[in-house]
Amino acid sequence: MTMTTSWVREQFPLIHNNQSLVYLDSAATTQKPSQVIRRLAQFNEGEHANIHRGVYDLSQKATEAYDKVRQQVKYLIHANRDEEIIFTKGTTESFNLLAYGYGLPNLKAGDEVVISLAEHHSNILPWQQVCRMTGAKLVYLPVDDTGRIRTEVLDEVISERTKIVSVTMISNAFGTIQPVREIIERAHEVGAVCALDGAQSVPHQQIHVQGLDVDFIAFSAHKMFGPTGVGVLYGKYELLEKMEPFMTGGDMIEYVEQQSSTFAPIPTRFEAGTPNIEGVVGFGEAITFIQQIGYGFMTEQENKLTAYAYERLSNMKHISIHGPIDLHDRGPVISFSVNGVHPHDVTTILNEDHVAIRAGHHCAQPLMKEMGLPSTCRISFAVYNTEEEIDRLIESLGKVRKWLGYES
Ligand SMILES: Cc1ncc(COP(=O)(O)O)c(C=O)c1O
Secondary structure, three states, X not given: OOOOHHHHHHXXXXXXXXXXXXXXXXXXXXXXXXXXXXXXXXXXXXXXXXXXXXXXXXHHHHHHHHHHHHHHHHHHHOOOOHHHEEEEOOHHHHHHHHHHHHHHHHOOOOOEEEXXXXXOHXXXXXXXXXXXXXXXXXXXXXXXXXXXXXXHHHHHHOOOOEEEEEEEOEOOXXXXXOOHHHHHHHHHHOOOEEEEEOOOOOOOOOOOHHHHOXXXXXXXXXXXXXXXXOEEEEEOHHHHOXXXXXXOOOXXXXXXXXXXXXXXXXXXXXXXXXXXXXXXXHHHHHHHHHHHHOHXXXXXXXXXXXXXXXXXXXXXXXXXXXXXXXXXXXOOEXXXXXXXXXXXXXXXXXXXXXXXXXXXXXXXXXXXXHHOOOOEXXXXXXXXXXXXXXXXXXXXXXXXXXXXXXXX
């Protein structure tokens, strides 16, 4: 079947049934295709049971459905073993698991954790907490004026003291693609482990964790057509063996005595309590959907949309675009300001035309501060967006300053 945008749009009921809506906030969360919605209903109507516990058929079938998704994720990101895929609640929980599970037992005073100024808060706060608890120091890689991590200082900032490096692949605030290959290489040169925030990249590009030789990667299902409340922490098996459980309780145990316990094998050890079973099953269907469309088609469409939007926005008076100018350095995200207008006013006015975009600090306050921008407007694309929607955005943006009486 030849893939077309109109076919893709028909797969998303929320988009197909709301033609007046222009949804440009997929970096926050994507819409769900019918097949994911149907799979969730099908699971609840005929397959729901708790997993890893019952010997009865229904429970075994639910367990199989859950574990099959682990395998799907393994293939999606080219991991080595199913056990390297840990299901979490989202990228935020994945980083907490990593910081508390790996950082807390392996860091000590004098060690350093290196992150960058371009991080989402979920890749900052867990490290702040764990550094406080261990006496390790949190060190930042600086960024240039496009939000790109400055590679010329890698050797200086990542040193023999560095034990963990954790950086984003694509900035959610400015769309900047980060030089992660060089960062992974430098981390390994000094014997540190390197984690990546894949929340804005796994949804858009084929990731090969073994090819990258990355040690950990975190991402969320809801940013890639799946349900909310599901995420992944991938880790190399030998490093997962060095991790302590972060959450403890049911399901993650082998034996429990009154004063001590032994833990279940990896990955169950890191998935305490009843997980989001239906969410994981729905995520599996989202992966099937992505594979049906193909990363090639998705990337091509998203790049075209980004280039078109960038060009149209740059031709507008009173608009300043932030982040990389060369589109090869940018994911499907554009942050901009309307001169003289607060971003929240921009989004409120656009909302009158059913154009949904984001305004704020994008959970990246240190980056915003560094760039001298308290907040920006942000548009972000997924494969279901069209150039016509960008035309509607531009038309609506043209009204903003008039509404506020700056222009007639
Ligand atoms: C780069 C990045 N990292 C982490 C997160 C946090 O993801 P979640 O809220 O799904 O845990 C986001 C969400 O916007 C993000 O864009």
